[in-house]
Amino acid sequence: MSEEKKTTxxxxxxxxxxxxxxxxxxxxxxxxARTGSKKIAWCTSVGPAELLxxxxxxxxxxxxxxxxxxxxxxxxxxxxxxxxxxYSPDICSYLTSDVGSYLQKKTPLTRxxxxxxxxRPDVLVFNTNQCRDVQDWFAWYARExxxxxxxxxxxxxxxxxxxYQIQDIAKQTEDLIPALEEISGEKFDMxxxxxxVALSRRTSELWRECLEAAAAIPxxxxxxxxxxxxxxxxxARGTKEAVDYYELLLAExxxxxxxxxxxxxxERHRIYWEGMPIWGKLxxxxxxxxxxxxxxxxxTYCNSWIFDQLDPEEPFESMGRAYTELFIVRxxxxxxxxxxxxxxxxxxxxxxxxxxxxxPNNSNNRYGMPERLSEKLGIPxxxxxxxxxxxxxYSEEQAKTNIxxxxxxxxxx
Ligand code: SF4
Numbered sequence: 377m378s379e380e381k382k383t384t385x386x387x388x389x390x391x392x393x394x395x396x397x398x399x400x401x402x403x404x405x406x407x408x409a410r411t412g413s414k415k416i417a418w419c420t421s422v423g424p425a426e427l428l429x430x431x432x433x434x435x436x437x438x439x440x441x442x443x444x445x446x447x448x449x450x451x452x453x454x455x456x457x458x459x460x461x462x463y464s465p466d467i468c469s470y471l472t473s474d475v476g477s478y479l480q481k482k483t484p485l486t487r488x489x490x491x492x493x494x495x496r497p498d499v500l501v502f503n504t505n506q507c508r509d510v511q512d513w514f515a516w517y518a519r520e521x522x523x524x525x526x527x528x529x530x531x532x533x534x535x536x537x538x539x540y541q542i543q544d545i546a547k548q549t550e551d552l553i554p555a556l557e558e559i560s561g562e563k564f565d566m567x568x569x570x571x572x573v574a575l576s577r578r579t580s581e582l583w584r585e586c587l588e589a590a591a592a593i594p595x596x597x598x599x600x601x602x603x604x605x606x607x608x609x610x611x612a613r614g615t616k617e618a619v620d621y622y623e624l625l626l627a628e629x630x631x632x633x634x635x636x637x638x639x640x641x642x643e644r645h646r647i648y649w650e651g652m653p654i655w656g657k658l659x660x661x662x663x664x665x666x667x668x669x670x671x672x673x674x675x676t677y678c679n680s681w682i683f684d685q686l687d688p689e690e691p692f693e694s695m696g697r698a699y700t701e702l703f704i705v706r707x708x709x710x711x712x713x714x715x716x717x718x719x720x721x722x723x724x725x726x727x728x729x730x731x732x733x734x735x736p737n738n739s740n741n742r743y744g745m746p747e748r749l750s751e752k753l754g755i756p757x758x759x760x761x762x763x764x765x766x767x768x769x770y771s772e773e774q775a776k777t778n779i780x781x782x783x784x785x786x787x788x789x
Contacts, residue, residue, distance in 0.1 A: 385662060386639060388601060390625040394608065397621055401611050402489050408434050409495035415560050416495050418517070420510040421610055422680065422699055423503040424528065424549050426576045426691070429614035430569030431556050436495050438513065440611055441485075442470030445477055446655025446765035448484040455766055463516075468509035469734040469765035475516055499559045501552065502527035506704050507737040526555050530700060535707045537700055545696035570688040572614040573695070577686035582622030583609045584682045589629040590673040591722050594638030596629045599649045599672035600662035601639065609681040640671040645786045648718060649675040651730030652738045652764040657772065664776060668783045674722040676703055676715070677738070704737055711740060712749060719753050726786055728779075729759040733769040756789075758782040 408414040417433040419425050428435050445451040454476030459465050463472050477483055485491040500514040500523055518525035528548045531541050553564050589596055612618035649672050665672055687694035703714055729741035746757040760778055762770035
């Protein structure tokens with residue numbers, strides 16, 4: 377049997393600043409919602425945040441709230457309330473746990489920040505680049521709160537991206553402006569928009585550098601750390617605070633590399649995580665991998681907030697490009713090549729696919745990809761069944777045993 381010992385996670389010092397950024401994000405939204413001092417836009421996680429920031433909106437991300445519902449394990453109890461109003465247990469469990477949270481008037485923001493409820497939106501803005509669920513999710517709130525719903529419809533399952541597709545998304549983004557001007561009561565200001573795009577681009581470059589720090593052997597941090605530290609890349613991109621934060625985090629990771637500090641002491645194996653995190657089990661999984669001297673060094677999920685293509689000189693086109701070139705929008709050959717490129721960079725010795733029951737969009741194990749990649753790269757793969765938020769779909773004992781057997785298989789190679 378593989379050796380399994382109790383371990384503790386090594387805290388990242390920048391975490392203190394991270395906590396403050398996340399708290400300030402919610403306090404600012406809460407105050408604006410209570411006083412009406414600023415307009416609030418709800419935005420999908422890879423939606424047109426730069427445009428919204430550039431037009432003076434505060435931006436709130438329901439998917440971030442969904443992840444909090446998962447991480448605090450409130451989701452499993454709340455999902456049935458959304459099922460009861462007709463939202464199937466088989467669709468996105470961010471959606472169902474968030475709607476359940478609204479119906480039950482329970483939010484993790486209360487315990488974390490003493491905030492009673494999520495901020496009421498003035499407008500709901502989606503991009504279907506990741507899935508259709510986000511549009512249906514926002515449509516529920518549009519009906520419930522009588523708030524305008526606008527969005528962008530992205531081409532999906534794309535191999536080679538065509539210029540007409542980029543121009544289409546750029547135009548759809550631009551077309552949001554009149555509705556947003558009416559809601560905000562302010563005229564669109566190109567310079568302010570370009571500034572938000574530039575800050576978002578810089579955030580993205582730094583976030584990439586942080587993630588790529590895990591190419592070092594031993595790795596200075598893990599996928600489980602990154603799922604926490606990606607907070608500002610998600611909720612604060614387009615702001616100076618996010619840029620400052622990733623400069624700080626990057627310096628700390630580089631210092632760890634210089635000093636040979638490993639996230640997992642005695643790192644013996646390196647793994648790629650493909651698919652959604654299992655939010656309610658991050659700690660347990662992190663500890664299991666650490667005890668098996670295995671570092672999860674890279675993931676598709678955390679890489680999804682790298683938007684290198686953003687360019688303030690071509691703000692609409694570059695947003696179209698950045699939000700279309702995403703992994704989740706692409707076809708299978710592209711995705712396989714992407715993971716192969718990650719393999720060259722991060723030198724992992726196995727891939728774990730998470731088949732998330734309620735998110736087919738982020739479960740890439742279903743059409744033979746694990747087998748094809750295993751053959752091409754000559755490394756083993758493991759699929760575990762679970763879910764991002766609905767822990768009823770996850771058997772912890774079974775996953776634990778499967779992971780242990782997988783690491784034994786790596787030991788034997
Ligand atoms: S991509 Fe998956 S997890 Fe994200 S909103 Fe869509 S269905 Fe939910």
